[in-house]
Amino acid sequence: MSAAISVRGLRKRYGDVEAVRGIDFEVARGEVFGLLGPNGAGKTTTVEILEGYRERSGGEVAVLGHDPAGRARELRERVGIVLQSTGMYRHITVREALDHWAGFYSRAREVTEVIALAGLEEKAGERVNRLSGGQLRRLDFALALIGDPELIFLDEPTTGFDPVARRQAWDTIRSLRALGKTVLLTTHYLDEAQELADRVAIIKDGRLLAEGAPGELGAGGDERYRVSYRNGDGSLVVEETDDPTTLLHQLTAAALARGERLYELSVTRPSLEDVYLELTADVTPTPPAGVAHD
Amino acid sequence: MTEVAALTWRQYRLERRLFWRNPSAAFFNFLFPLILLGLFGAVFSGNQHDLNVIVPGIAGLSVMSTTFTALAFNLTFLREQGVLKRMRGTPLPAGVYLGGLAASAVTNTALQVTIITLAGKLLFGIPWPRDWPELVLFAAAGVVCFASLGVALSHVIPNFDSAPAYVNAIFLPTIFISGVFYDAASAPAFIKDIAEGLPLKHVIDGLSGAMVTGKGIGDHLSGLAVIAVWGAAGIFLAIRGFSWDQRRD
Numbered sequence: 337m338s339a340a341i342s343v344r345g346l347r348k349r350y351g352d353v354e355a356v357r358g359i360d361f362e363v364a365r366g367e368v369f370g371l372l373g374p375n376g377a378g379k380t381t382t383v384e385i386l387e388g389y390r391e392r393s394g395g396e397v398a399v400l401g402h403d404p405a406g407r408a409r410e411l412r413e414r415v416g417i418v419l420q421s422t423g424m425y426r427h428i429t430v431r432e433a434l435d436h437w438a439g440f441y442s443r444a445r446e447v448t449e450v451i452a453l454a455g456l457e458e459k460a461g462e463r464v465n466r467l468s469g470g471q472l473r474r475l476d477f478a479l480a481l482i483g484d485p486e487l488i489f490l491d492e493p494t495t496g497f498d499p500v501a502r503r504q505a506w507d508t509i510r511s512l513r514a515l516g517k518t519v520l521l522t523t524h525y526l527d528e529a530q531e532l533a534d535r536v537a538i539i540k541d542g543r544l545l546a547e548g549a550p551g552e553l554g555a556g557g558d559e560r561y562r563v564s565y566r567n568g569d570g571s572l573v574v575e576e577t578d579d580p581t582t583l584l585h586q587l588t589a590a591a592l593a594r595g596e597r598l599y600e601l602s603v604t605r606p607s608l609e610d611v612y613l614e615l616t617a618d619v620t621p622t623p624p625a626g627v628a629h630d
Numbered sequence: 631m632t633e634v635a636a637l638t639w640r641q642y643r644l645e646r647r648l649f650w651r652n653p654s655a656a657f658f659n660f661l662f663p664l665i666l667l668g669l670f671g672a673v674f675s676g677n678q679h680d681l682n683v684i685v686p687g688i689a690g691l692s693v694m695s696t697t698f699t700a701l702a703f704n705l706t707f708l709r710e711q712g713v714l715k716r717m718r719g720t721p722l723p724a725g726v727y728l729g730g731l732a733a734s735a736v737t738n739t740a741l742q743v744t745i746i747t748l749a750g751k752l753l754f755g756i757p758w759p760r761d762w763p764e765l766v767l768f769a770a771a772g773v774v775c776f777a778s779l780g781v782a783l784s785h786v787i788p789n790f791d792s793a794p795a796y797v798n799a800i801f802l803p804t805i806f807i808s809g810v811f812y813d814a815a816s817a818p819a820f821i822k823d824i825a826e827g828l829p830l831k832h833v834i835d836g837l838s839g840a841m842v843t844g845k846g847i848g849d850h851l852s853g854l855a856v857i858a859v860w861g862a863a864g865i866f867l868a869i870r871g872f873s874w875d876q877r878r879d
Binding site: 417421463 | 637640648652710711712713715716721722
């Protein structure tokens, strides 16, 4: 089966500014794929091209086998979209909204079931203008899922959530994967990507800097380990290696020979956060162009 | 085709239900012209000449307010809130959605013109319309013209907070110079010249012909042409500038 999303050499230009400068990636079916990057990196532009909201300036894009620029109705039947911030009719109730939206799709899910999935049972009869921010976000989820989509776009789905609400949203996203759905998630919470995504891509200044499983994403491509401990005089020693077995053997053998202990000994892999910060650090002091477009 | 009709009907029903749940929209789109009619009707009570002006005048005003004003406000709000963008992401065809919105506005026009016609007969000594086709023709021409101009105006309104300023800067002068509240024949020449170039005066003349003076469609062909020119410009601008997304700048 072909990839759910395939992006080849994607470019987007706004006037003189190139917001996306040649991006390639693929999202397999059933995968949760995270798109990471600082504000202005080109994440939202990229996702909105895939969603069919924007036209690309160059490159090839396929979403479930369709070119999203064609805005085929058949494609929109199979895609659910949670935008960063979208309003809703203020005087509609949760149940009315889902009933109405269900009518847009030829194979809609049961309204009551989707209300339960989004955790909105107690608010089903409430009007939208009486919902809290978190409840509105859950309504966004519910409206995106009502058509039983194969592919779901989530643009910063938990921004502004409290920790409990985030955990609940994460559970919902995990349940989507359990159902075999494909999810494209953009976020600037690295723990969210680490927690949910099968693979992530890091974008900055319209370019893709790294791509891979969150646990295996290495800045230089090599597997790096960080070994740290406090030596006899209490100072912290950090060593990096691609062969922790040998290094540990040497360190511990030497310590034993001296009759010392290695306090606070730890072996860690660089976290997604380390990799992210390293990759997205500004080398040049001047901010790059294109910042205004995300 | 039947599926499109069924979807449009569903969208229309939702828009109607939500319209009545929004007190400020219901007031300004619906009650306001009727309150004006009541006030001016009371002021001109017993003066049939003025009543003959005010009843078709208010009918013309309500054609404009239910379409031009209402759609400019609505679309600015729906665009700013992101409702348009959300709709754009669903399989609902764009024409169905906008058709439902427009049909809801036109329902308000039809209801108001009906109420004003009834009030004219029952309260203000105006006979039943002599020329029903003319009444329908000018109301319909006004609807198409003002609805498209309202959609076009929504493209230049930067945000919902400034919508009243933009809309009223056009709506209020237009209703004052177009002879809603007084006999346009008694206005100064330069005011008359401006009003002649605008569509509202000709909508009111047509409605007045149907309701009061008995002048037929044939006497209002040049007015119909002015409405048609504005309508064509409105349709062109409404389609050309349409955006589902709030402009980013």
